[in-house]
Amino acid sequence: MTLPTDTTTVTASSPARSPLRTARGRGGRLRVALAVGHRAGKGSGGGLHRASLACAAFLALLTLWVSAAAHTVHAERDHRMTARNPVSVAQGDTGSAVARWWERPDTVGDRSVSVIFVRETRPGTPPPPGLDRWPERGEAFLSPSLVAAAPGTERRYGSFGGTIGQDGLADASELVAYVNPVQPGFFGQVLEPTSYVRGFGNPNQQLFFVSSHQFDRGVAELDLLILLMAALPCAALILVAVRSRADTRDRRLALLDALGAPTRVRALVLAGESWKAIATGVVTACAVVSALSLTSPTLPFTGYQVWSRDLRAALPDLPVLALEVLVCLVLLTVLAAIRRPRRTGTRPTRQRDRTPRWPHALFLLGLAVAAWGSEHRQVEGRFGFVAGAVVALIALPYSASHLARVLGRRLAERGGAKGDPVRIVAGRWLAARPATLARLSAALVVGLGLVTIGQVLTTQFTGPAAEARDRYQAYGAALVQVRSRDIPATAAGFTTALGPEKVLRYSPEPGISADEEPTVRLTGPCESLRALGQMTSCPATPKPAQDVFTQLTPMGANVLRDGDLVSAPIASVCTCQAPSGGDKALYGFLVLNSDGDSGLNRIKQAAYQHLIGPMTALPGQSWYLGSAAQAAQTRWLLDIALIGLAALAAAGALGAAGIFLEQARALGPLSAFRTDRRFYSGIAAWNLAIPLGIVGAAGALVAALLGGLLINLGKGGWMSLPLLLVGLVVVTLAGAVVALACGAVAARHAIAWRPQGD
Amino acid sequence: MPPTPSGVHARDLHYTIAGRVILNSLTLHVDRGESVAVTGPSGCGKSTLLSCLAGLTSPDRGTVTIDGQDVTALAPGRRAAVRLSTIGMVYQFGELLPELSPLENVALPALMAGAPASETYARAESLLDDLGVASVIGTDCGSLSGGERQRVAVARALIGKPRVILADEPTGALDGETSDNVADLLFALPASHGCALVVVTHNPAVAARADRVLAVRDGRLHPVHESNGAVNQR
Numbered sequence: 001m002t003l004p005t006d007t008t009t010v011t012a013s014s015p016a017r018s019p020l021r022t023a024r025g026r027g028g029r030l031r032v033a034l035a036v037g038h039r040a041g042k043g044s045g046g047g048l049h050r051a052s053l054a055c056a057a058f059l060a061l062l063t064l065w066v067s068a069a070a071h072t073v074h075a076e077r078d079h080r081m082t083a084r085n086p087v088s089v090a091q092g093d094t095g096s097a098v099a100r101w102w103e104r105p106d107t108v109g110d111r112s113v114s115v116i117f118v119r120e121t122r123p124g125t126p127p128p129p130g131l132d133r134w135p136e137r138g139e140a141f142l143s144p145s146l147v148a149a150a151p152g153t154e155r156r157y158g159s160f161g162g163t164i165g166q167d168g169l170a171d172a173s174e175l176v177a178y179v180n181p182v183q184p185g186f187f188g189q190v191l192e193p194t195s196y197v198r199g200f201g202n203p204n205q206q207l208f209f210v211s212s213h214q215f216d217r218g219v220a221e222l223d224l225l226i227l228l229m230a231a232l233p234c235a236a237l238i239l240v241a242v243r244s245r246a247d248t249r250d251r252r253l254a255l256l257d258a259l260g261a262p263t264r265v266r267a268l269v270l271a272g273e274s275w276k277a278i279a280t281g282v283v284t285a286c287a288v289v290s291a292l293s294l295t296s297p298t299l300p301f302t303g304y305q306v307w308s309r310d311l312r313a314a315l316p317d318l319p320v321l322a323l324e325v326l327v328c329l330v331l332l333t334v335l336a337a338i339r340r341p342r343r344t345g346t347r348p349t350r351q352r353d354r355t356p357r358w359p360h361a362l363f364l365l366g367l368a369v370a371a372w373g374s375e376h377r378q379v380e381g382r383f384g385f386v387a388g389a390v391v392a393l394i395a396l397p398y399s400a401s402h403l404a405r406v407l408g409r410r411l412a413e414r415g416g417a418k419g420d421p422v423r424i425v426a427g428r429w430l431a432a433r434p435a436t437l438a439r440l441s442a443a444l445v446v447g448l449g450l451v452t453i454g455q456v457l458t459t460q461f462t463g464p465a466a467e468a469r470d471r472y473q474a475y476g477a478a479l480v481q482v483r484s485r486d487i488p489a490t491a492a493g494f495t496t497a498l499g500p501e502k503v504l505r506y507s508p509e510p511g512i513s514a515d516e517e518p519t520v521r522l523t524g525p526c527e528s529l530r531a532l533g534q535m536t537s538c539p540a541t542p543k544p545a546q547d548v549f550t551q552l553t554p555m556g557a558n559v560l561r562d563g564d565l566v567s568a569p570i571a572s573v574c575t576c577q578a579p580s581g582g583d584k585a586l587y588g589f590l591v592l593n594s595d596g597d598s599g600l601n602r603i604k605q606a607a608y609q610h611l612i613g614p615m616t617a618l619p620g621q622s623w624y625l626g627s628a629a630q631a632a633q634t635r636w637l638l639d640i641a642l643i644g645l646a647a648l649a650a651a652g653a654l655g656a657a658g659i660f661l662e663q664a665r666a667l668g669p670l671s672a673f674r675t676d677r678r679f680y681s682g683i684a685a686w687n688l689a690i691p692l693g694i695v696g697a698a699g700a701l702v703a704a705l706l707g708g709l710l711i712n713l714g715k716g717g718w719m720s721l722p723l724l725l726v727g728l729v730v731v732t733l734a735g736a737v738v739a740l741a742c743g744a745v746a747a748r749h750a751i752a753w754r755p756q757g758d
Numbered sequence: 759m760p761p762t763p764s765g766v767h768a769r770d771l772h773y774t775i776a777g778r779v780i781l782n783s784l785t786l787h788v789d790r791g792e793s794v795a796v797t798g799p800s801g802c803g804k805s806t807l808l809s810c811l812a813g814l815t816s817p818d819r820g821t822v823t824i825d826g827q828d829v830t831a832l833a834p835g836r837r838a839a840v841r842l843s844t845i846g847m848v849y850q851f852g853e854l855l856p857e858l859s860p861l862e863n864v865a866l867p868a869l870m871a872g873a874p875a876s877e878t879y880a881r882a883e884s885l886l887d888d889l890g891v892a893s894v895i896g897t898d899c900g901s902l903s904g905g906e907r908q909r910v911a912v913a914r915a916l917i918g919k920p921r922v923i924l925a926d927e928p929t930g931a932l933d934g935e936t937s938d939n940v941a942d943l944l945f946a947l948p949a950s951h952g953c954a955l956v957v958v959t960h961n962p963a964v965a966a967r968a969d970r971v972l973a974v975r976d977g978r979l980h981p982v983h984e985s986n987g988a989v990n991q992r
Contacts, residue, residue, distance in 0.1 A: 412862075419875030421866050424858065432857040669853040672814060673842040673870055675834055751834060753814075 035272060048661060049249075050277035052241035052654040053329065057281025058288075059237060059647045061325045063230045065289050065314070066643065067223060068321060072314035073306060074219040077170045084129045084168050085202035088194045097196035098125040099134075100187045104613045106177075106604070108149040113175040115157065117613065119187060128200055130168015131178060135161045138182035143168075146175040152601040157608050158182060172296065172305035182609060189485040189612040225640050233644035237651035238329065242274075242336040244658040249273070249337050267334045274333040275326070282322045289318060301638040359398030366392030367705070374709035385713055389706050393449045396702060400695045404434035407691055422679065426686030429663050447648045448696075448727045452703040456710045456719050477618055479531075479555050480591045480603050481566075484611035487587040488580040493610035494589070498603060501527040504590040508582025509571045519571035520586055522559075523578040531592050532556030542572035549573075559590060566590070653738050656688060657745075660738075664746035671750030680750065681743025688742065692735030700728040764825055765789040765954035766811055766922045771820035773806055773977075780806045781817065782977025786956075790921055791948045793955040795968035797982065802974040804958040808926050811956060812845060813837035825921045842871045846915030846953070848925040848944070852907035854899045854914075860886065860906075861895045864913045871918055878917070885913040889943060905936035912943060916951060923947055925957045929964050941967055 086101040099120050106113040120127075120134040127134045131141055140157035143164045147154055154160045157179040164176060181187075187195070249270070256266050293311040298304070366388045373384030408430025415423025484490065487505075495503045504524035512518060522529075522545075526538040533549035533556035545560045552560060560570055567586045593599040600616075607614035664680070674680075707719040766788050773781040780803040788794045796804050809815035811822055813829040814837075821830050824844050829837050841847075854863045864882040869875065886892050889909045894902055902910065908928060915923055925944055929937035945967040948955045957968060965971045971982040 416862065416879075417875065419869045419873070419878065421869040424862055424866065424869070425855065428855070428857040428862070663857075666853075666855050666857075669847065669849060670855075670866065670870070672812060672845075672847055673838055673867055675838045679870075 046245070046248075046273070048654065048658050049241075049245040049273075050280075052237075052244040052650075052658065053274055053277040053333070054281035054284070055650050055654065056234070056238045056241035057278045057325055057329055058285045059643065059650070060234050060329070061282055061285035061322060062289070063226065063234050063643055063647075064321045064325065065285070065318060066230070066640075067226050068317045069306075069311055069314040070222050070226070071219055072317070073171075073310040074222075076310045076313055080129070080167060081170050082203045083201050085200065085204070086128075086194075086197040087199045087202045089196045089198050091193060094193075094196045096198055098122040098199060099197050100190065100195050101128075101197045102187070102190045102192065102195040102613065104615060106616070108146065108153060108175060111149070111175055113146060113177065115177045115179055117179050117181055117186065117190075119180050126199075128168055128178060130164040130166070132162075132165070135178055135180040137180050137184070140177050140179040142178075143174050143176040145173050146177060149175060150597070150601070152598065152605075156601060156605050166307060166309065172307055173303070179608070181612075183490075183612065186612055222636075222640075225636065230640050230643040230647070233647035233651070237647040237654075238332065240651040240655040240658075242329070242333045244654060245662060246337065247662050253337060263338060267338055270334045270337055271330050275330050278326055278329045278333075282326050285325075286318060286322050290315065299639050300642065302636055304636075304639075357402065359395045360402060363392055363395035363399045366390070366395055367702075370706060370709050374712045382713060385709060389449075389453065389709075392702065392706065396449075396699065400698070401434035403695065403698075404691055405431050407694065408432070408434065411686060422682040423686055425667070426683045429660075429683075429687050430691060433659055433663065447645045448699055448724070448731065449703045449706060452707040452719055452724060452727075453710060456707050477596060477600065478593055479558070479618075480593050480600060481617045482589040482591060482603065482607050482611070482614055483567075483587070483617075484607065484614040486584070486612050487589070488578075490611050491578070491589070494606055497606040497610060498591060501525050502592045504528045504592075505578045506566050506570065506586070506588050506590065507578045507580070508568075508586040510579045510581065512582070518568045518583060518586055520566055520568045521579060522566075522570050522573045522590075523576060526575055528592060529573065529575070532559055539574045541576060542574040545570055545573050649734065653734060657738055657742055660684060660688060660742045661745060661749075664742070664749060667746065667750065668753045671753045675747065675751045677744055677747040680746035681740060684739035684743040684746065685736075687739075689732070689735040689739040693732040696728050696731035696735070699731070700724050703727075764921060765792065766825075766924075766956065767823040768807075768811060769821050769823075771807070771810055771822070772818045773803070773810065773815070774818055779977050781810070781820075784820070784974075784978050786811075786972070786979055788922075788954040788956055790954045791952055792970075793945050793948045793957065793968045795965035795971045796956065796958045796974060796979070797960065797962070797965050797971060798974035800960075803977060804974055805926055807974065808924050808956065808958050811922075812841060812847060812924050842867060843918065844921050846918060846920035846923040848908070848911050848915050848923065848928045850927040850930040852902075852904075852911040854902075854907060854910060856899045858899065859896060860891070860899060860902065860910045863899065863910060864917050867914060868917045873918075882913065882917055885916055886910065889913050903936075904932050905940060908932060908936075908940045909943065912940070912947075916947070919951070920953055922954045922956070925955070925959075927958055927960065929959065929961060937961065937964065 086099075089097050099118060099122070102117045104115045104117065106115045116128075118128065118135065119137075125134075135141055135158075138158045139161040140159070141161045141164050142154065142157070147160075147163060157177050158181075164178065166172075168178075169176060253266055253270075256269065261269075293315055294308060296305055296308045296311075299306065368388070370385050370388030370392060373381040373386070373388055375381070376384065408427045410427070412424050412427025412431060415421070415425075415427055482494075487507075491505060495505075504522055506520040506522050509519040509521045521542055526535075529535060529538070529548070531553065533552035535548055536550055537548075539548050549556060549560070559566065567588060591603050593603060595602070600618075604614070604616055607616060664683075667680075704719070704721075704724055711719070766786070768784060768786040771781045771784040772779075784807065786794070786807075796807060798804050806815060810817050811824075813822065813824075813832070816830060821828050823829070824840060827840060827844075829840055832840065854860070855866070858866070861879065861882050864886060865875075865878045868878040868881070883892070883895060886895055886909075889912060891906050891909045891913070894906055894910070899907070899910075908931075911928075915925075923944075928944060929940050932940060941961075941964040944955065944957060947953060948969075955968075957964070959965050965982075972979040973982050974980075
């Protein structure tokens with residue numbers, strides 16, 4: 001008689017050598033049952049079950065911890081933002097102010113910057129959090145990300161005093177500058193009552209200044225994202241893991257049941273089999289998470305850096321979460337298998353997966369509803385599209401299993417006609433258990449669909465951003481709008497610093513009554529005006545623009561026709577002195593810039609040196625910045641979907657491998673005739689890789705169709721055909737890898753197989 | 759008696775596992791057209807002997823010759839090829855592939871050996887007919903009775919026209935009448951198909967049908983009786 005390799009036999013033969021005979025009392029029996037389960041789990045096929053459980057535990061704990069850490073990071077961020085938020089003095093009580101505090105926006109590249117002008121008015125006042133002292137006049141403290149954002153930003157706001165500490169920043173990527181303006185009378189022009197402050201630490205969310213961090217959404221939205229894109233796929237993986245290699249376990253439980261083992265003992269045997277694998281996954285996840293918490297990791301796609309101190313603040317939650325995952329998964333493993341088997345015998349019987357036809361209809365219905373929603377647009381159209389797409393993606397794997405059944409039958413018939421045993425076995429298996437393919441396609445095709453839709457959604461924001469970038473890169477960077485307080489008094493210094501030939505000014509048109517629409521006058525030297533178009537002559541006195549210019553350059557058209565660079569329509573143009581008086585909000589500069597980003601930086605530097613609270617803008621910039629900010633937020637989808645895709649891929653691959661290897665056990669007698677890997681790899685290829693390639697192609701088509709419908713919905717966006725093809729190749733390769741691995745394992749089992757009749 | 763070139767011949771087989779001697783200088787000769795039943799208590803080494811004869815287990819020492827070819831000297835892949843072309847095996851539970859039809863199960867080893875499909879299916883149908891299970895050809899393997907399953911398994915063992923048939927407790931899972939039917943069928947094979955038959959069994963009634971009955975004791979084979987009642991001297 002050969003040694004038993006089957007887990008059923010291991011369990012059945014264990015009592016003779018196990019501590020069962022010496023067990024005393026309830027605790028002893030508990031330990032014995034756990035030990036029997038643990039030993040049984042080490043039998044053939046147990047490796048895949050253990051790997052599945054460990055993988056599920058790892059990803060489940062990781063997902064839970066990401067959610068917990070997101071809450072902690074959010075709370076820590078809010079805490080720091082509250083601490084730095086200024087507390088304004090009471091209305092009219094400016095005398096009690098200890099400092100002045102005034103925030104203005106700026107930009108670096110496609111990101112917003114918060115520039116905080118501050119000045120201590122009462123000596124001994126503690127500086128804002130993150131600063132070890134108040135900045136001197138003409139000095140600026142910058143956040144580390146702002147220093148690193150672009151060359152020259154260090155000197156943009158004044159002399160560089162140092163970087164802002166973590167206590168003064170919401171997060172690592174925030175772009176903030178604390179500036180003490182060089183002009184002594186700067187704050188005389190700042191009339192906002194909120195600029196008089198009596199300290200810091202204001203919890204009022206309304207007064208929070210514009211933050212430039214990259215995820216301004218509530219933590220509830222992040223929770224929803226994690227639930228949909230990571231937790232649900234993890235749940236799918238858990239379901240696959242707890243039932244992987246279930247046939248062997250069911251037979252063992254049936255045997256224990258036949259021997260009269262009570263439910264408690266069977267539950268303990270199951271727990272004994274699973275707990276170490278689950279604990280391995282949990283411990284690994286704890287180690288990874290703890291190691292991550294010691295660093296300040298930068299997330300992929302978003303480039304968002306999470307501070308180690310924030311992650312460490314979430315570590316106290318880790319033991320509780322780990323224990324929850326361990327207990328829940330062990331419990332789930334027990335509950336999934338503990339039911340009393342309906343079969344009374346322990347002999348293996350054929351299992352059938354009945355795939356009803358209704359998912360087919362549901363899939364087509366989902367597509368139809370999505371198509372209707374895409375055409376109909378509006379609110380109900382969008383709802384229809386989302387509902388239809390979800391239904392189609394859920395029903396697709398079930399339709400795939402029906403397709404697999406048909407495919408399997410055809411394959412077996414073809415193999416039979418050709419006398420090919422590989423195709424006969426692979427085809428019959430596929431027809432008998434199409435769920436293998438359904439699971440793989442559920443994992444990979446749904447993943448493809450999610451990635452495609454995510455890509456379209458992302459590009460709906462990045463598309464306009466790219467267009468806006470094109471617009472201002474085409475000619476807008478050559479013309480910079482600068483606005484500030486009290487321009488008549490400060491213009492001379494600014495103009496001299498840049499060179500008068502580069503600066504145009506616009507000012508309120510004199511003589512306009514309060515009832516009339518406000519207009520402005522554009523003034524500047526001839527050299528500057530020539531940049532706007534061909535002139536009949538250099539107007540020494542104010543003339544309408546159409547009388548001055550015979551033909552406009554694109555820049556001139558942008559200034560004189562589009563009108564989004566000046567605060568009111570231009571009524572006249574001249575080389576004369578700029579008028580003063582009128583509405584101060586209508587004043588501004590248009591600066592000609594022929595030096596790109598370095599020139600822009602010089603303009604900003606001069607503005608911060610000579611003007612009061614300057615704000616610069618480029619054509620299309622506000623739209624571009626808004627779009628870029630939204631695009632940055634949608635990239636979070638990809639970050640979170642990464643966990644979900646990993647869970648789906650693991651669920652599909654492990655589930656399919658489990659079923660294949662369970663089937664491969666039945667090949668035992670045939671393994672007496674063939675032990676070569678090629679034979680078993682051939683079966684795995686026909687049973688897994690080739691059908692998966694076919695289903696993958698169909699899934700890619702469906703994903704492309706849904707992506708197209710989403711684009712048609714009206715918000716634009718685009719999807720990349722190469723990305724879809726890469727997805728298809730990944731699906732096919734995944735099938736090939738699983739097939740190769742399964743073929744190798746089946747061949748190894750074949751060599752080790754021995755008849756066990758005695 | 760010198761070994762004959764046909765049939766199955768084991769000489770001086772030794773097999774030890776975990777310090778326990780399973781086979782100890784065991785010798786067995788079974789010619790084509792002859793049947794031998796191997797009996798003995800559980801754990802005495804009957805199935806190990808059968809595995810050694812089939813080339814599934816390599817003995818520590820000794821040789822196994824199948825139809826004149828020393829299988830112990832072959833690599834595992836070649837041994838599998840010898841099994842495919844020379845040996846038919848029958849197991850306690852039939853060990854059919856449940857997803858395949860009985861006809862496909864029977865045809866599979868021959869197709870694996872590269873036999874033409876049409877010829878193989880015709881022979882498989884003929885064998886199933888001969889063994890009295892023609893009616894189950896198109897049915898589901900999961901619905902076969904124990905006796906039907908074993909008959910299909912015997913047909914599968916015969917599809918490759920083997921020179922040796924090895925059966926491991928072929929009636930162990932069957933009730934009395936079905937067991938008798940399957941045993942009658944098996945022990946008729948040496949005469950009808952000209953092959954050597956080695957049957958491992960616990961059942962004395964089944965063993966009694968063999969030309970010779972041998973018992974494994976202390977790792978060796980000991981004659982029990984011949985079918986005519988005389989003690990076996992070989």
